[in-house]
Amino acid sequence: MNSFTYYSPTRVIFGAKTTDQAGAAVKAHGGTNVLVLYGGGSALRNGVLDRVTKSLESAGLSYECVGGIQPNPRLSFAQKLVDKYQGKGFDFLLAVGGGSVIDTMKGVSMGLACGSPIWDFYEGKRTLTAAIPMGSVLTIAAAGSETSASSVLTNEETGVKRGVNTDFNRPLFAIMDPELTYTLPAYQTACGVTDIMMHTLDRYFSDSDTDYLTDAIGEAILRDVMDAGLLALADRSNYSARSEIMWCGSLSHNDLTGLGHGRDFSVHQLGHELSAKFDIAHGASLAIMWPAWARYCCAAGPRRFAELGRRVLNIAEPNDELAAQLTINGFEAYWQRIGMPVRFSEAPEIGILSEETLNELARRCSYYDTRVVGFFRPIGTADMLEIYRAANR
């Protein structure tokens, strides 16, 4: 196990009806004037926003609500919010939504605390030195942004989707009320389960296979979220299943499952290019890219795949090479079972791509030949092209 520093400071307020504690939580963290952010309208329609604002009023706090954040959130919208609310005296930001709303909130915090343009932080041109205090009321278990150090935005002018990782991005609290996720459509539930699996898998394939506790935590998360995913899809108001998925979502992405080793995250990088170009949901992009990545990279360490399959999918095959193939097939079959696309032709946003587009995706993913990604099997432009080609069926 390599040396590490672990910092996960977000206070988790978990359970049914905790939504109504939003006001008290903001107050406890020093907020008095709150900018509440939400998405395309689900929080209005299902009454969550109303509960949150009532709770802010009960706590004696002033607030303003602003909605309209889209999935695969756009840089221009976040920057517009910064420009609009700069100097308006908000001392707390509260996201009511999922990764897209929370990531936008983090972008707004960057601009309000450290100035514009905020894309500088995503491009690594400037480093964050401060943040506006932030919290969230989570409405979809998926991205893990409620406790993560990341914010991911898409610059729609250049078609680049990019993340920035810094402890200044960590929210002070996360209200996780599993009942809020009962209204999620099946597709979004499945996208969330897939993203949670991938936050675990992208860390599992690392530069080390001797971090036994870290591995065991990841394997338990995978077993649990896969089982709970099926239960929640069969009965969307299954509180127990929704609870398991929600807690897995945070644990899979607060870095617990990556302690002691490097994080591969190749599949996330490959998937981000699909979301940037085709606006496909993040989880769906990952379900497509993992099988193609896994088959391409498997030869670098079939034993790792085999162990994963034996511990998570109960694969009994003693031969590592054969067990590795069964493992990849097993995850692919799970995603098909929950309604995820596993190849380009199954995603209506994508379809079969031309060789020119595949080349463009690969070149963008390698930042035009200036980086390789991954630890388990580092991949550059030529590898990325082969992986995109493998998904192009």
Ligand code: NZQ
């Ligand atoms: O916009 P509304 O109307 O609210 O609808 C949303 C949206 O259409 C809907 N939804 C959310 N909660 C709901 C609901 N519908 C009914 N009932 C509810 N309770 O779900 C849709 C997806 O929402 P979104 O916030 O986009 O989902 P998710 O949490 O999956 O976030 C995805 C974004 O997070 C980024 C992804 O790249 C993507 O842009 N990620 C952020 C990470 C981070 N900051 O740590 C890590 C991840 O790897 C990921 O990259």
Ligand code: ZN
């Ligand atoms: Zn993700």
